[in-house]
Amino acid sequence: MAAMEEEEEEKALLEEEDSLTEGTERPAEKPMAAFCDPQRLAHRLLALALMCFLGFGSYFCYDNPAALQTQIQRDMKVNTAQFMALYAWYSWPNVILCFFGGFLIDRVFGIRWGTIIFSCFVCIGQVVFAVGAISNAFWLMEAGRFVFGIGGESLAVAQNTYAVSWFKGKELNLVFGLQLSMARIGSTVNMNIMGWVYSRVQDLLGSTGHTTLGIALFIGGVTCIFSLVCALILAYLDKRAEKILCKEQGKTGEVIKLTDVKDFSLSLWLIFIICVCYYVAVFPFIGLGNIVYVISAPMSPVFGFLVDKVGKNITWVICAVVTTLASHIMLAFTFWNPWVAMCLLGVAYSLLACALWPMVAFVVPEHQLGTAYGFMQSIQNLGLAIIAIAAVSLIAVVMLYFVDYLRGGDLNWSAKKREKLQRQAVAEAKRREKIRRQNEDDLAKLQPKNDFSLRNSCLTTVFVTYLHWLTEVC
Structure with a gap:
């Protein structure tokens, strides 16, 4: 018995020595540079820059038709109704595709592959759009806009999901503000530069025509390739951060199903309603001028930082809605310079986007974020489409009422x-x-x-x- 006890004591001593030896021989891990450490601010700022540029190409090329409307109608020999179909082919499919894009991010592709795939759709759509112009085939331009739309709105969903994955917490409102700012910069730069690009191509070729238009659209498509490169780099950084931090981001062991939509909370549905009702009141004014975008670009980061510091997201949303209502009242019932009301509208628009969109992350489980943001984008597109048609119908009905009244008609008799x-x-x-x-x-x-x-x-x-x-x- 004594011999056995001595042997056990010797084994224990040897194990302790081995552990001490291993502890002394194991080299100390060198701390990573701040720019390479996923937990450090410098590395997260790099990821934030990539997230912001992720949607730059999509927003830049989305309004290529608006920036070149005169040239498209002249070179492709189409009327205004045919020209507007370029936006219809983008918008109507996204009433459904946004929701399924978010579902695919959550369930099938994951955020990294989903972002890359949707970026590829944006690039391919822009290339087809430009090829249609060069070959003088307007139907091919419409097909290109459809493909572009498949990726465009779903890419915005992926962008929001990435933001929540990296910055959920005190910086999230600022991140959404910066992303919104970059989107508005992309739209504004497009409206101011694509006409100049067309003119330079025209000087190079010596004439106008569908070939000049196609080359100009190809040049604009370079921004989509730039965004695809950002998607690839961001996917690598996200994979690397997952490995270093020893966690699987965006996965909670729960499975997302399409039927989970019925389980969305009342708070989330109210956020959806606010989103739809607000944007249908603002987007028609954006279509009449870029002043809202110009104001929104610098103000979005400021408001995002402010909301992060103060909190009270609902209070900020209320302030934005009231301010928007005030700007509408100024436009409708006063003779003030309309620039004042439009600038006020731009400020309110920036504030609401910074305070409203991040709230989705507070009321939805992480594994449902893509689906929730996709559904929000889908009903927003549906609301904009329906309200636009309803607005036209309302205008027509009002005109019919007055025409019938002035002519003494019987359409409105009891x-x-x-x-x-x-x-x-x-x-x-x-x-x-x-x-x-x-x-x-x-x-x-x-x-x-x-x-x-x-x-x-x-x-x-x-x-x-x-x-x-x-x-x-x-």
């Missing part, structure tokens, strides 16, 4: 008045018919039946005339 007037019309028709028949009878009596009757009628007329003359003479 049922009782319409019935009364109908009875009067029937009675008037009967009276007219009675008078017509009476006239026919009288005329028939005056008409002669034969030559003898005609001679007697003429003699009677002469005799009556002669008697009348004699009476006057006497």
